[in-house]
Amino acid sequence: KTILDMPEPGYREFKTSKYTEEQFNKYGFSNIEKVSMTGLKAVIDTGRPGPTVCVMGELDSLVVLGHPHADADTSAAHACGHHCQIAMMIAVGQSLNDPEVLKGLSGKIVLVAVPAEENIEVEFRKNLREEGKIEFLLGKQEFVKLGALDGVDIAMMTHTSHSNPPSILGIGGTNNGTVSKSIKFKGKASHAGGAPHNGINALNAAMLAMSGIHFQRETFKDEDTIRIHPIITRGGAAVSSVPADVRMETYVRGSSIEGFLDASEKVDRALRAGAMA
Numbered sequence: 001k002t003i004l005d006m007p008e009p010g011y012r013e014f015k016t017s018k019y020t021e022e023q024f025n026k027y028g029f030s031n032i033e034k035v036s037m038t039g040l041k042a043v044i045d046t047g048r049p050g051p052t053v054c055v056m057g058e059l060d061s062l063v064v065l066g067h068p069h070a071d072a073d074t075s076a077a078h079a080c081g082h083h084c085q086i087a088m089m090i091a092v093g094q095s096l097n098d099p100e101v102l103k104g105l106s107g108k109i110v111l112v113a114v115p116a117e118e119n120i121e122v123e124f125r126k127n128l129r130e131e132g133k134i135e136f137l138l139g140k141q142e143f144v145k146l147g148a149l150d151g152v153d154i155a156m157m158t159h160t161s162h163s164n165p166p167s168i169l170g171i172g173g174t175n176n177g178t179v180s181k182s183i184k185f186k187g188k189a190s191h192a193g194g195a196p197h198n199g200i201n202a203l204n205a206a207m208l209a210m211s212g213i214h215f216q217r218e219t220f221k222d223e224d225t226i227r228i229h230p231i232i233t234r235g236g237a238a239v240s241s242v243p244a245d246v247r248m249e250t251y252v253r254g255s256s257i258e259g260f261l262d263a264s265e266k267v268d269r270a271l272r273a274g275a276m277a
């Protein structure tokens, strides 16, 4: 509940990371290591040879306007239930770190609090990459690159879900893969009332591209479960000026690599078509 009330999107989970570290300390986990910007890793070593089992929890929230638990300033909200994940990961560690329990185990348990599972705020993360703070936009890939998961034999995590009828526990299925796109339409600013003919309207180009993407939907196969849901993150500078800098972000998701690469190519074509027109 504490984490539910401090939602922070990926690579901004500073409060959540601090709170998780406090919990790690409270339950006596040694070797707490900070990984990437906000990530944490703690190792429970039984002292006996055996497999290394990693239990993960994801630190980040989504951003959902109007969510009942949204942060008033940032609209960040734990709409994906990651606050439960961190609690469950800590609880697993707390239970296994009991000396009586440890006596019956071998190998190592690695507890990982990983940043940035949700692939949002792509532009912000690209800036972090340009500043050299991260290389990958998502936390798990960054952990792999930094070697934080070296030696791990199996990694597992929990995630809240909905089911019908409601159930307490289940095993997850597979998810869609995705290509994420950060899109910039560059136009030419001009006075929107006095000299619109001197401008190049980047917003109109983006609108046309969006329509092009929608027209592609009839070409997708049901079995590929293609999902494309673009947003406009910047629509113009002032209403009196022809929009010259318009930004979009989108995912192109699908259940097969061929499927989402094909859809991704169609999205690229639609974007180019908007820009050309």
Ligand SMILES: [Zn+2]
Residues within 6 Å of the ligand: 080, 081, 082, 117, 159
């Ligand atoms: Zn999630």
